[in-house]
Amino acid sequence: MHLFALALFATLPLxxxxxxxxxxxxxxxxxxxxxxxxxxxxxRLDKGESDGPAFGINSRKHVMKLRELRSGSVTATIAPFKxxxxxxxxxxxxxxxxxxxxxxxxxxxxDEQSMQFVLNDRAVYASWVxxxxxxPAASADDLASPAVPxxxxxxxxxxxHAASNGVLTEQNGREVWTSDVPVARSFVAAPFxxxxxxGDISFFLLQPRPAIAEQATALAKSLAVMEQRFxxxxxxxxxxxxxxxxxxxxxxxxxxxxxxxxxxxxxxxxLPLFAHEAAHGWWGNLVRPDGPGGKMVSEAxxxxxxxxxxxxxxxxxxxxxFLRDSRKGYSPKQCARGYFEIWRDGGDRPLAxxxxxxxxxxxxxxxxxxxxxxxxxxxxxxxFFGALRTIIDRFRGREVTVKDLRAxxxxxxxxxxxxxxxxxxxxxxxxAPVLDVDxxxxxxxxxxELQIKQTPKLPPFVFDLEVVVDTKGGAAEKKTLEIRxxxxxxxxxxxxxxxxxxxxxxxxxLIWRPEYGPKP
Numbered sequence: 001m002h003l004f005a006l007a008l009f010a011t012l013p014l015x016x017x018x019x020x021x022x023x024x025x026x027x028x029x030x031x032x033x034x035x036x037x038x039x040x041x042x043x044r045l046d047k048g049e050s051d052g053p054a055f056g057i058n059s060r061k062h063v064m065k066l067r068e069l070r071s072g073s074v075t076a077t078i079a080p081f082k083x084x085x086x087x088x089x090x091x092x093x094x095x096x097x098x099x100x101x102x103x104x105x106x107x108x109x110x111d112e113q114s115m116q117f118v119l120n121d122r123a124v125y126a127s128w129v130x131x132x133x134x135x136p137a138a139s140a141d142d143l144a145s146p147a148v149p150x151x152x153x154x155x156x157x158x159x160x161h162a163a164s165n166g167v168l169t170e171q172n173g174r175e176v177w178t179s180d181v182p183v184a185r186s187f188v189a190a191p192f193x194x195x196x197x198x199g200d201i202s203f204f205l206l207q208p209r210p211a212i213a214e215q216a217t218a219l220a221k222s223l224a225v226m227e228q229r230f231x232x233x234x235x236x237x238x239x240x241x242x243x244x245x246x247x248x249x250x251x252x253x254x255x256x257x258x259x260x261x262x263x264x265x266x267x268x269x270x271l272p273l274f275a276h277e278a279a280h281g282w283w284g285n286l287v288r289p290d291g292p293g294g295k296m297v298s299e300a301x302x303x304x305x306x307x308x309x310x311x312x313x314x315x316x317x318x319x320x321x322f323l324r325d326s327r328k329g330y331s332p333k334q335c336a337r338g339y340f341e342i343w344r345d346g347g348d349r350p351l352a353x354x355x356x357x358x359x360x361x362x363x364x365x366x367x368x369x370x371x372x373x374x375x376x377x378x379x380x381x382x383x384f385f386g387a388l389r390t391i392i393d394r395f396r397g398r399e400v401t402v403k404d405l406r407a408x409x410x411x412x413x414x415x416x417x418x419x420x421x422x423x424x425x426x427x428x429x430x431x432a433p434v435l436d437v438d439x440x441x442x443x444x445x446x447x448x449e450l451q452i453k454q455t456p457k458l459p460p461f462v463f464d465l466e467v468v469v470d471t472k473g474g475a476a477e478k479k480t481l482e483i484r485x486x487x488x489x490x491x492x493x494x495x496x497x498x499x500x501x502x503x504x505x506x507x508x509x510l511i512w513r514p515e516y517g518p519k520p
Contacts, residue, residue, distance in 0.1 A: 019043045019053040019136040021148035021182070022101060026133060029155045030162070030189045032121040035110040037064070040103070041150070043136050047098045052090040055106075056137035060084065061114035064132045069106040076104075084112075087137060106134055115248040122244045123206075127254060128184035145288075145397050147182035147255065154189065162189045163204040163241040165256045179256075181236065182397060184285070186254035188241045203240040206262070215269040216240065222275040222309035226282070229308060229385045231392055234286045238278070253280030253302075270329050271313060272306040272322065276365075279305025282392055290399035293352035293427070297391070297400050299361060300351070300368025303334065307369055320507045323373065334365035340512055342366070343431065343520040352402045352427040370510040371426050377508050378422065379413050387412035402427065421462060431458045433465075433483070434512040434519055441498050442491070448498040450490045452483065455519070460486040468505045471496035478505070 024041035043053050052074070057066050062084040069076040069088040081087035090104065113119060116127035126132050128146050136144040154162040154175045164187035166179030177187075194205035194212075200223075201216040219240070227233055239257035242265065251273055252259045258277040264270045283305070284298035311319035321327070326335035333342060339362075342348060347359030351368055354360040376384045387409050391400060394408075406423050413419050434455040439448055448469055454460045462484055469477045475495045481488075504511055512519060 018046050018138045018142070018144060019050070019102075020046055020144045021136060021146075024133070024148040024150040024185075026150070026152045026185065028153065028187075030124050030160070031157060032124065033119050035064075035119065035124065035126070037108045037133065038106070039108075039133060040105040041148070042101050042103050044101045045096050045098055049098075050096050051094070052092045052096065053102055053104075054087055054089045054137050055134035056081065056085050056087050056143045057108070057131060057134045058084045058086060059129065059131040061112045061117070061130070062086070063110065063112055063114050063117040063126075063130050064108045065111040066134065067107045067109060069104060069134065071102055071104045085131075088134065108133070116252060118243075118246070123188060123190035125188045125243050125259065126186060127252060127259075128186045133185060145182070146184040147397055148185075149180055149182055150178075152177045152185055152187060154187070156189055157191075159191045160189055161192050161195060161204070162187055163192075163202075163239055163257060164188075165235065165237075165254070167237060179236070181234070183235060183255045186257075186259075188243055188259060190243065192242075201238055201240060203242075205240075205242045205265075206244070209265050211267040211269060212240070212265070215265075215274065218269060218271050218313060219274045219278060221313050222271070222305075223278055225308055225312040226275075226279055226305050229388070230279075230282045230305075231389050234281055234396070238281075240274075251277050253277040253285060255281065255285045264329070266329065272310060272327065272330050275309035276302045276306040279303075286397070287392060287395040288399045289401075291401045293350075293354055293402035294400075295354045295360060295364035296351055296368055296371075296402055296427070297405055299364040300372060301388070303365040303369040304372040307373065323370065323507050324513075331362065331365070333359075333362040334369070336366065336370065336510055336513075337516045338362060339366035339370070339432070339510070340516040340520055344518065348430050348520075350428050350430055367432070367510065370432075373507075374426070374509060375409070375422075378419070379409075379416070383412045418462070425459075425461055429459065431455075431520070432510045432512065433461045433463065434458075435503070437501065437503065439498065439501050445497045446494055448492050448494050448501070450481070450492065450501065451487070452481070452490070453487045454483075456486070460484075463509055465511075466504055466506060466508060468502040469494050469498050470500040470502070472499055 022042040022044050027038045029036040057064055066078055066086050071090050074090055076088040076090045078088045114130055117130045118125045135146045152164045162175050164177035165183040166177045169176050192204045193207050198213045198216040199220050201220055203212055235256035237256055241257050241259050243259055245261045245263055250261050250264050264273055279302040283301035289298040307319055310322050324336050326332050332338055342359045354364050391408050436453040438451045465481045465483050467479050471494050473496050477494055479492050481490055
């Protein structure tokens with residue numbers, strides 16, 4: 001019977017012309033070990049002609065089993081399609097044209113568990129990344145955006161509550177979450193001991209935590225500074241939602257809330273982690289990565305959002321230290337020191353190739369964060385953040401590639417003839433500048449001769465390098481050197497006999513420093 005269904009479905013190819021969501025209402029009965037789901041929605045044909053929409057469900061594992069999908073008297077053919085993905089095809093005796101809509105309803109039930117689809121007697125957690133409800137599909141590799149306005153309604157065990165996207169109301173003994181803007185649906189259901197609010201931040205906690213109000217206040221400041229840089233936060237509400245500790249993650253960003261484990265809910269808080277996950281509201285949720293290097297428009301920009309938050313809340317010195325050394329309670333790999341450790345361990349790869357290799361996440365959050373900080377220094381805040389807002393406006397609800405990113409950045413600075421080379425060496429090249437520096441004072445005591453050599457293991461980097469020369473008597477001179485070749489010599493005037501040289505004092509370039517350990 002299974003093989004027959006699959007063969008039957010193979011004769012019903014998915015439509016080439018895409019359908020997308022107009023509305024979706026989900027009705028969930030949640031128990032500690034199962035989810036029963038009914039839903040109804042509306043999809044619209046975006047272009048071309050079609051004999052009816054197709055839907056896909058599941059992504060990484062077969063978390064939900066689709067039992068029935070119909071539109072009026074038309075029942076969908078349901079069959080396995082690719083890996084854990086099931087597909088359902090509605091076929092009508094008519095042709096739909098662009099702009100036509102179809103109403104449908106369905107029944108599904110939980111099946112397997114996955115990293116972000118967890119059911120147990122302590123909590124139930126379903127993230128949109130698992131595609132646990134039907135999504136319009138043009139093919140198994142081309143599911144439409146799961147973001148859609150509508151409601152998510154819950155019937156829950158006694159003493160349990162839900163946290164989901166949107167605004168909470170209660171209707172006929174059910175908890176109903178409503179969003180008037182498109183959101184990809186996620187939820188946590190658990191016996192929350194605390195449901196409260198500080199300013200614009202709500203939190204749902206498994207037990208009372210005295211420091212949560214201060215952490216919520218810091219998170220609100222982070223969101224405010226990122227709104228100044230990236231544009232308005234895409235979702236109407238923001239929650240902090242606790243789940244039990246898991247080996248799969250310490251925190252995860254959903255569209256309108258952050259899921260956290262007790263491990264990070266410390267009395268001192270964890271500003272970069274909260275800010276990183278909040279930044280995913282724009283980078284990874286609102287615009288989604290596509291293809292090799294996609295982490296540069298999700299993880300790397302989320303990490304850059306954490307850097308911006310530290311700079312605003314704690315000051316530039318704290319941000320510079322985070323760039324160099326991370327901080328206690330955060331990953332030691334996600335900084336300059338960590339990057340050079342990864343490089344020494346053989347894990348370095350071009351940023352434009354990052355996907356799911358062993359070190360790719362850490363590379364995007366270390367070298368990728370530095371890439372954006374260097375780019376900001378080069379372009380200036382107006383052009384740089386203007387380019388990021390252009391990406392958000394142009395690709396909201398859609399996927400964006402490294403190619404799209406590169407084209408947008410270049411368009412934002414048409415007069416910067418060196419920008420394409422900068423992007424090529426940092427996105428498509430390996431490594432970072434590793435310098436040998438020798439210096440000696442001039443015979444007249446008023447100059448210094450600097451010899452700078454780049455490692456022969458890599459093509460030479462082209463960049464501007466600030467140096468500070470300390471002189472006898474305490475005077476210091478800051479100079480900018482144009483590094484263009486593997487070996488260069490510079491003769492610089494000084495106000496007195498030089499006694500020390502400091503490279504890149506303001507952390508403007510990712511370069512190897514002795515405190516990062518042996519040269520890679």
